[in-house]
Amino acid sequence: MILQSANCNANTIVILFTGAAIDMSRWKDKVAAIVFAGFCGEALANILTGEINPSGKLSETFPLKIEDIPSFNKYQNSCITRYEEGVDVGYRYYNSYNVDVLYPFGYGLSYSNFEYSKSGTDYDQEGIIIKYRIKNNSVVAGKEISQVYIRPLRYIYRPELELKEFSKDEIEPGASVEVKIKLSLDAFGYYSVGLDKWVTDDGLYEVLVGSSSKDIRIKILLKVENNQIKMI
Numbered sequence: 001m002i003l004q005s006a007n008c009n010a011n012t013i014v015i016l017f018t019g020a021a022i023d024m025s026r027w028k029d030k031v032a033a034i035v036f037a038g039f040c041g042e043a044l045a046n047i048l049t050g051e052i053n054p055s056g057k058l059s060e061t062f063p064l065k066i067e068d069i070p071s072f073n074k075y076q077n078s079c080i081t082r083y084e085e086g087v088d089v090g091y092r093y094y095n096s097y098n099v100d101v102l103y104p105f106g107y108g109l110s111y112s113n114f115e116y117s118k119s120g121t122d123y124d125q126e127g128i129i130i131k132y133r134i135k136n137n138s139v140v141a142g143k144e145i146s147q148v149y150i151r152p153l154r155y156i157y158r159p160e161l162e163l164k165e166f167s168k169d170e171i172e173p174g175a176s177v178e179v180k181i182k183l184s185l186d187a188f189g190y191y192s193v194g195l196d197k198w199v200t201d202d203g204l205y206e207v208l209v210g211s212s213s214k215d216i217r218i219k220i221l222l223k224v225e226n227n228q229i230k231m232i
Contacts, residue, residue, distance in 0.1 A: 055143035092159035106212035112142030116217035135176035
C-alpha cells in the first residue's frame with residue numbers, strides 16, 4: 001500500500017504509529033518523509049502543517065533489517081526472546097560493533113538546522129563541567145536535544161560509547177545558547193562483578209557531544225587519575 005501510494009504521489013508522507021522499530025527497507029527511499037509519531041495523538045497535525053517545529057529524538061535504534069538485531073539468531077519462541085548482548089544492549093551494540101543502521105538512537109529531524117561548537121570546561125567539587133554552544137542557523141525557532149556520551153579508551157571491555165547526559169534547549173533563529181553539562185566521577189565508572197562494587201579506572205576517556213549516537217559533533221579528551229578528572 002505504501003509503495004502504491006508513493007508510485008502515484010512523490011510527496012507521500014508515512015506516519016508510523018508503532019511502539020518499536022519496524023522494517024522500512026522496502027519503501028524508506030520511495031517516500032518524501034517519514035514521521036515516527038509513536039502515540040502522540042492530535043499533536044501530529046500541528047507538526048505536519050508546521051505549526052509546531054518537531055524536536056523529538058528516537059529512544060531506540062532502527063536497524064536496516066531484522067537480521068541486524070543481535071537477538072535475531074538466538075533462541076526464541078512465542079513467549080521468549082533471549083537477549084545475550086550483556087553491556088552492549090540497545091544502541092551500544094550497533095556502535096560497539098560498527099553496524100550500519102537505518103536511524104540511530106537519538107536521531108531526529110527538525111525544521112531548524114543546528115551547529116555545534118566547543119566552548120570550554122570548568123571544574124567544581126563534584127566533577128567537570130562540559131560547555132558547548134549550539135547555534136540555530138535557520139529562520140525557524142527550534143529545540144535541539146544534544147547528547148553527551150563517554151568513550152573509555154580502554155582497559156577492560158566496555159561499550160564503544162555510553163550515554164551519560166542530555167539537554168533540550170530552545171533556540172531562536174540566528175541565536176545560540178551555551179549548554180553546560182556536569183559530569184561527576186561516577187559518570188566514568190562501571191559496575192565490577194568481580195569486585196562487587198562500582199569502579200572508576202584511571203586512564204583516558206573521550207567525552208562525545210552529538211545530535212545522535214551516530215552523529216558526534218564535539219570530542220573532548222580527558223583523563224582520570226587518582227579519582228580526579230583532568231583535561232589533557
